[in-house]
Amino acid sequence: MNSLIKIEGLSFTYPGAQKAALSRVDLAIGQGEFVGITGPAGAGKSTLLLCINGIIPHFQEGEVVGSVRFQGVDTFETSCRDLARSIGSVFEDPEAQIVAMTVEEELAFGLENLNIPPAEMEERIAWALKMTGIESLRYRSTAQLSGGQKQRVAIAAAIALRPRVLLLDEPTSELDPVGTDEVFKVLRHLNRDLGITVVVVEQKLDVLMEHVNRLVIMDQGRVWADLPPRQVLAQPELLDEIGLCVPPVGRLAHRLRQAGLLGGELPLTVEEAFRGLAGLVGG
Numbered sequence: 001m002n003s004l005i006k007i008e009g010l011s012f013t014y015p016g017a018q019k020a021a022l023s024r025v026d027l028a029i030g031q032g033e034f035v036g037i038t039g040p041a042g043a044g045k046s047t048l049l050l051c052i053n054g055i056i057p058h059f060q061e062g063e064v065v066g067s068v069r070f071q072g073v074d075t076f077e078t079s080c081r082d083l084a085r086s087i088g089s090v091f092e093d094p095e096a097q098i099v100a101m102t103v104e105e106e107l108a109f110g111l112e113n114l115n116i117p118p119a120e121m122e123e124r125i126a127w128a129l130k131m132t133g134i135e136s137l138r139y140r141s142t143a144q145l146s147g148g149q150k151q152r153v154a155i156a157a158a159i160a161l162r163p164r165v166l167l168l169d170e171p172t173s174e175l176d177p178v179g180t181d182e183v184f185k186v187l188r189h190l191n192r193d194l195g196i197t198v199v200v201v202e203q204k205l206d207v208l209m210e211h212v213n214r215l216v217i218m219d220q221g222r223v224w225a226d227l228p229p230r231q232v233l234a235q236p237e238l239l240d241e242i243g244l245c246v247p248p249v250g251r252l253a254h255r256l257r258q259a260g261l262l263g264g265e266l267p268l269t270v271e272e273a274f275r276g277l278a279g280l281v282g283g
Helices: 045-052 103-113 118-131 147-159 177-194 205-211 229-233 248-258 270-280
Strands: 003-013 022-030 034-038 063-070 087-090 165-169 197-201 214-219 222-227
Touching: 003 045, 003 197, 022 045, 022 197, 022 222, 034 045, 034 177, 034 205, 045 063, 045 165, 045 197, 087 147, 103 118, 103 147, 118 147, 118 177, 147 165, 147 177, 165 177, 177 197, 177 205, 205 229, 205 248, 214 229, 222 229
Parallel strands: 034 197, 034 214, 087 165, 165 197
Antiparallel strands: 003 022, 003 063, 214 222
């Protein structure tokens, strides 16, 4: 696999901290992957994203060891402005990211900062709204949007810059199941249909299992495991040892397998579990 992002021996310590937030992290991410990053609080997940998009060390001081390269270029030696042309970022709280009064103005803000010509700007705004399914919100006040709508606006603003990579830091932490589903459907579309590499930090393990093709589990600043979701589900001890809960579907599947009632691959979703159970009863 040719690495779009390559992280080698990365350690980072915040000013005044007694312990490193990241400790000797090695990670490679290829073009077109959908990677989920999870782990307990304080595992270093958000810090890792800040190193990829250049906020560390350009805007956040601290002690850095190792390297982060994007398309072979050292992100520590490249300005955030230049990185933003290829790496889009969406943060946990859309309220903190949205700065404009209307949806259209929000999408235009980043494009104006990159001096995109007006005609191209219009084309990009229309495209981003369509890709995220919020064309009807174009002229709406951002203050009138729901949490799920605001998060989709933040994603639209990021992809209007036409990034190759989209980084998201717990984008559904404040959303209900419906809002969470809306956001992940957009991310799946951007990844599968447009080939955008998606890297998302998320605590909702059941959601990650359903959508990502690779799950990176972090603990105490290190990569604890880096496996496809089904392989993680097949090794529940990986989660137990660091205090993460196996999703309900996974727990049920393990019990059925232990009872000799379920063979084949472990189900990742309720739908897969239903089909497996239907097969057991001849349905």
